[in-house]
Amino acid sequence: MSNAKVRVRFAPSPTGPLHMGGVRTALYNYLFAKQQGGDFILRIEDTDQTRFVAGAEDYIIESLKWCGIQPDEGQGFGGDLGPYRQSERKHLYRKYADDLIENGYAYYAFDTAEDLDRVRQMAKDAGSPNWQYNHVTRNSMKNSLNLSQSEVQKRLDAGEPYVIRIKLNRNEEVKFEDIVRGWVSVNTNNMDDKVLFKSDGMPTYHLANIVDDHLMKITHVIRGEEWLPSAPLHVLLYRYLGWEDKMPQFAHLPLLLKPDGNGKLSKRDGDRLGFPVFPLEWNNPETGDVFSGYRENGYFPEAFVNMLAFLGWNPGTEQEIFSLEQLTEAFSLQKVNKAGARYDHDKTRWFNQQYLRSKTDQELGTLFKDLLSDKGLNVSQEKAEAIAALMKERAYFIMDLYKESSFFFERPSTYDEKTTRKKWNEDAKNHVVQLKGIFSQIDEFKATKIDEAFKSYLNDNELGFGKVGPGFRLAVTGKGMGPSMFEICAILGKDETIARIDLALEKLP
RNA sequence: GGCCCCUUCGUCUAUCGGCUAGGACGCCAGGUUUUCAUCCUGGAAAGAGGAGUUCGAUUCUCCUAGGGGCUGCCA
Numbered sequence: 054m055s056n057a058k059v060r061v062r063f064a065p066s067p068t069g070p071l072h073m074g075g076v077r078t079a080l081y082n083y084l085f086a087k088q089q090g091g092d093f094i095l096r097i098e099d100t101d102q103t104r105f106v107a108g109a110e111d112y113i114i115e116s117l118k119w120c121g122i123q124p125d126e127g128q129g130f131g132g133d134l135g136p137y138r139q140s141e142r143k144h145l146y147r148k149y150a151d152d153l154i155e156n157g158y159a160y161y162a163f164d165t166a167e168d169l170d171r172v173r174q175m176a177k178d179a180g181s182p183n184w185q186y187n188h189v190t191r192n193s194m195k196n197s198l199n200l201s202q203s204e205v206q207k208r209l210d211a212g213e214p215y216v217i218r219i220k221l222n223r224n225e226e227v228k229f230e231d232i233v234r235g236w237v238s239v240n241t242n243n244m245d246d247k248v249l250f251k252s253d254g255m256p257t258y259h260l261a262n263i264v265d266d267h268l269m270k271i272t273h274v275i276r277g278e279e280w281l282p283s284a285p286l287h288v289l290l291y292r293y294l295g296w297e298d299k300m301p302q303f304a305h306l307p308l309l310l311k312p313d314g315n316g317k318l319s320k321r322d323g324d325r326l327g328f329p330v331f332p333l334e335w336n337n338p339e340t341g342d343v344f345s346g347y348r349e350n351g352y353f354p355e356a357f358v359n360m361l362a363f364l365g366w367n368p369g370t371e372q373e374i375f376s377l378e379q380l381t382e383a384f385s386l387q388k389v390n391k392a393g394a395r396y397d398h399d400k401t402r403w404f405n406q407q408y409l410r411s412k413t414d415q416e417l418g419t420l421f422k423d424l425l426s427d428k429g430l431n432v433s434q435e436k437a438e439a440i441a442a443l444m445k446e447r448a449y450f451i452m453d454l455y456k457e458s459s460f461f462f463e464r465p466s467t468y469d470e471k472t473t474r475k476k477w478n479e480d481a482k483n484h485v486v487q488l489k490g491i492f493s494q495i496d497e498f499k500a501t502k503i504d505e506a507f508k509s510y511l512n513d514n515e516l517g518f519g520k521v522g523p524g525f526r527l528a529v530t531g532k533g534m535g536p537s538m539f540e541i542c543a544i545l546g547k548d549e550t551i552a553r554i555d556l557a558l559e560k561l562p
Numbered sequence: 563g564g565c566c567c568c569u570u571c572g573u574c575u576a577u578c579g580g581c582u583a584g585g586a587c588g589c590c591a592g593g594u595u596u597u598c599a600u601c602c603u604g605g606a607a608a609g610a611g612g613a614g615u616u617c618g619a620u621u622c623u624c625c626u627a628g629g630g631g632c633u634g635c636c637a
Contacts, residue, residue: 066637101636166635173634182563183633216635234567243565243633251635258637282566282632305567308630312573315629360574363586367575371585390568390575393630397573400587410600447599457599472597522596534598 059091061273062127062266063117066098067109070335070344071116072320073396074277074309077361081306082275083122084362084384091272095127096265097138100255107338110138116332119348120358121377134269139261146256149264149294150217150249154197158293159249161215162186162196163208185245188223217250219259219286219293227285232273232304232386239285247286259283263290266301275304275386278393304386307365308393318396320344328398332357351450356405364394374407406449417441420451428455430462439544443536457535461544464553465531468561472523472533477561481524484516488525489554498547500539507539528557 063079065071071079086093095117097110114129126132136142153159164172169186172194176184184190191198196218197205208215225241249260256264266274284303291300309318312326323330323344334346347357359375367390368375368383375383409417418438425432432440440461444454468477491506492498511521526538529550535541542550 064637068637098637104636162635164635169635180563183565185564185633214635218635237566239566245633248635253635255635257635262637277631278567279631279637285566307568310630317630363574365574369576371576373574373586392568394575395573397587400574403587444599446601518596520596526597532598536599538596 057270057272059086059089059272060094060270061086061091061275062094062096062269062271063124064096064098064262064265064276065113066101066104067106067113068101068104069106069109069320069337070331070333071109071113072318072330073332073347073361074318076116076120076122076332077309077364078275078277078306079117079122080120080358080361081366081384081386081389084381085273085275085386086125087381088384092125093122094132094269094271095124095130095137096269097128098258098261099138099140100251100258100261102140102253102255112333112335119332120354122358139265140255142261142265143255145268146250146260146264147254150256150260153219153249153293154217156293157220159217159219160197161205161209162191162194162218162246162248163200163213163215164195165214168195186218187245188221188241191218191246214252216248216252218246219249219289221246221289227288229284229288229303231281231284232302233307233389234281234305234391237281237284239282241285241289244286247283249290259286259290263287263294263296267291267294267296267299271301273304274301275306278305278308281305304389307390309364310393310395312396312398317393326398328396328401351452352401352405353408356401356408359408360401360404364396365390374404374411402449409448409450410445412445414438414442414445417445417451417454421454424451424455425462432462436544443540443544447536460530460532460535461541464556465529468527468531468557469533472527473561476523476533477527478524480520481527482558482561484510484521485524485528485554485558488521489551492542492547493551495547498543498550500537500543503542504539528561529553 061082063082065075083093085091095114097113099105099110110128117124124130126134126137128137150159154161172190173184176182186194193199198220200208221241221244223242226238227241227244228236228238230236247259248257250256284305288300291297310316311318311322318330320330329345329347329350331344331346332348334349335344337343348354355376358377359373359380362375362380362384363373366384366388369388412420415438418434418441421441422432422434422437425437440458441454444458447457448454488507488510491510492503495502495506507521510516511518522538523533526532526535529538529545530541545553
């Protein structure tokens, strides 16, 4: 398999929105494929029809697109080895299950769900919580290993429901080399005869996965650590199907953990701790639940992707800001960590701040202008750019540009209480009146000119900035803090600045 | 409970036997700033515990502890 073109797949199941852990798995697949000059494939694993959720598939596709992780082929993206939805490949799987039976690697089992429940319950009552359908227990179950040939045929002919289970040898060591974990070894005595083919005519994950990966010429299986325990089963399936020489390499990724407490990150953690766990907002039409998304919360996809890449991987250098292209270049599965990574929301915000700052004033101005127009405020590109430039150092998100600058768009209706109390007195009033007169004399109402005029007023009267500045800011913006008043006045314009001083003199005590 | 995987500052991590254990987020302090934010400087903060291998272990091995995953006709 050494010279085969790298082909990897991301194979989510459409049982709900894709959460950020899934996005990271997709990302690592993508990065690895692109770096190796290979293909990244999207396959939808919808073999469990009972868990199907409408809209989930579209959500997955839209999420990948938003992140810039474009599949080369797969559901929604075309390709020659489709269909890429397992439900549409249903007819393909049966013959492989039959092959396995024929070769003695699998068998029919007629035990009903109730039968199995009963056996498990009995085992539990007897103090063994982990009953398994395996080389010892299968001898007392209803399957083609125990039943006579004719009895089996009779049940089959009668259309009695059955499943097909893999038949594991006893006491066999199954080993494989995982790219991130090294050699992993499990004894078949600790595994069970997993169902490969369900009574509804659908394969289970285990069978479908192996068959599809083989048919789609997958070279590397990069997936979450939750699959590690079943990887030996998959190795055995490749062997029993005669495909071991073309078996893909495995890489089991560490899980994303909750920021607090124990366990893996779950969808409820977002609401509980105040951050999104999904790339895009998800509205469950049936339950009415709404889960927030990074996109809707104002995150740049580049920041989100950059953050995810660093949750479990590190280039080994001190660089932290990477574009998708740079990630593609630097990525390596060998450098993926083994231990689970706790999600850190502060760091995510920091990444977004870095990306916001890296944008030009023009880009920010455009983004800001769009946001304002959504709020029904129409401003010129020039003004949007000027405000964005002034506010960007104190923003994490585009919406911060607005939150911190709303005074540009409406005159103060209230004045900061503390500043009013401490700084607004007869002196302050006088200064503001004086400034008004001085400003009205400025022909070119630019920040530098205002600055000059203001400073010379201070000099002429032997005043410190602290005596005049706060009252001035309060009068014009209603706030006790913010960016340079000269810049603010310049953006507001002479008339507006003076009008606001008048307003303050009228409204403030 | 059984099986498998994992274990460096609070968090993400660097280190592939030589370490005064580095960086980032967050935190704290000082400076810059009329103010806030930014920015700059500095600081506190880690190798789970115990054996062994070795001239030397954070790095290798084993044990213990802790954490995680799996244990479905779910993926």
